[in-house]
Amino acid sequence: MKVSLYLGKYKGIKVFIHWTFSLLLLWIIISNIRSGAAIEDTAWSLLFILAIFLCVILHEFGHALTAQKYGIQTRDIILLPIGGLARLERIPEDPRQELQVALAGPLVNVVIFFFLSIIIYLAGIQLELAEDTHVDGETILLFLASANLFLALFNLLPAFPMDGGRVLRALLSLRMPRVKATQIAGGLGQFMGIAFVFFGLFYNPILVLIGIFIFLGAQAEVTHTTQNALLKGFSVQDVVMRTFPIIAFDAPLSKAIEKLLEGQSTHFVVVKDDAPIGTLSREDIMRGLKEGGESTAVENVANLSPLKLSAYDPLENAYKTMSTGTKKVALVFEENLFLGMIDLENISEFIMVKLALTK
Numbered sequence: 001m002k003v004s005l006y007l008g009k010y011k012g013i014k015v016f017i018h019w020t021f022s023l024l025l026l027w028i029i030i031s032n033i034r035s036g037a038a039i040e041d042t043a044w045s046l047l048f049i050l051a052i053f054l055c056v057i058l059h060e061f062g063h064a065l066t067a068q069k070y071g072i073q074t075r076d077i078i079l080l081p082i083g084g085l086a087r088l089e090r091i092p093e094d095p096r097q098e099l100q101v102a103l104a105g106p107l108v109n110v111v112i113f114f115f116l117s118i119i120i121y122l123a124g125i126q127l128e129l130a131e132d133t134h135v136d137g138e139t140i141l142l143f144l145a146s147a148n149l150f151l152a153l154f155n156l157l158p159a160f161p162m163d164g165g166r167v168l169r170a171l172l173s174l175r176m177p178r179v180k181a182t183q184i185a186g187g188l189g190q191f192m193g194i195a196f197v198f199f200g201l202f203y204n205p206i207l208v209l210i211g212i213f214i215f216l217g218a219q220a221e222v223t224h225t226t227q228n229a230l231l232k233g234f235s236v237q238d239v240v241m242r243t244f245p246i247i248a249f250d251a252p253l254s255k256a257i258e259k260l261l262e263g264q265s266t267h268f269v270v271v272k273d274d275a276p277i278g279t280l281s282r283e284d285i286m287r288g289l290k291e292g293g294e295s296t297a298v299e300n301v302a303n304l305s306p307l308k309l310s311a312y313d314p315l316e317n318a319y320k321t322m323s324t325g326t327k328k329v330a331l332v333f334e335e336n337l338f339l340g341m342i343d344l345e346n347i348s349e350f351i352m353v354k355l356a357l358t359k
């Protein structure tokens with residue numbers, strides 16, 4: 001997050017603004033100067049952009065606060081020049097909840113639109129002024145109102161993982177398995193992503209970025225949902241490696257290298273008095289070799305506070321912990337009995353086998 005500026009937080013949700021955002025502001029200033037606009041006009045343009053992004057923040061809070069209602073926290077909200085992103089801890093699996101969370105964002109913009117429309121009406125601002133293309137004290141509310149209407153409609157396009165795409169996935173999920181619904185919504189999302197890139201090349205470079213973002217996002221989420229569905233119903237004991245190489249905590253690294261070269265394992269269980277106390281990976285060994293040479297004791301480079309899992313833990317959770325955390329290997333216990341170890345590669349193989357079987 002070092003590349004982002006912290007703006008503040010509300011209800012425990014922090015808001016950051018990405019550094020590239022300053023490029024957008026810079027671009028507005030430079031293009032205003034080049035077109036010979038007055039300083040006052042440039043100031044209005046900047047104010048207008050900042051006001052739009054405030055609306056984008058409110059849109060993201062619409063998602064985040066609705067998710068919070070269902071016990072889902074939001075890691076943060078980040079503002080990019082192409083829009084905002086509320087990074088929810090997870091997406092609700094209940095289609096009705098997903099529907100509400102997805103709709104809440106655009107709904108905020110619709111509310112702002114009506115709110116501004118009332119002010120415009122009460123202030124007696126002439127709608128014809130909007131035909132004038134530059135922003136000033138008189139037109140800013142008109143432009144802001146139409147921008148909010150645009151934000152609501154654009155986000156509701158069925159381009160998964162944009163809001164409209166999530167609405168589509170949720171609606172489909174009411175009638176079919178979630179994986180199938182995600183594949184359909186994701187396929188349409190990728191198609192629209194490509195269409196955005198294509199149109200963007202002719203009309204708007206920001207649309208190109210959004211298109212790429214949608215294309216990759218749809219792909220990642222289809223993979224993620226498919227994998228999780230395959231892992232559902234299985235627990236850690238279904239993939240635990242019951243045969244594994246061990247190494248004593250006080251052995252020198254030269255011993256570990258010997259074992260590494262003679263077998264296929266890339267992870268060792270570190271033992272002390274026959275009890276497992278940690279893990280040693282190939283990377284640990286290489287790091288130890290560079291820093292202290294072959295005589296370094298295993299305990300100096302091993303991970304002695306390893307991830308520990310119960311044999312009954314859902315495989316889905318284990319996969320999430322290991323793929324998002326720093327520990328890519330875990331020791332597995334049944335009650336107090338040590339069963340073996342599990343690593344990300346195990347789970348990936350398991351997913352591959354299941355995928356092959358379903359096709």
Ligand SMILES: [Zn+2]
Pocket residue numbers: 059060063105106155163
């Ligand atoms: Zn949204």
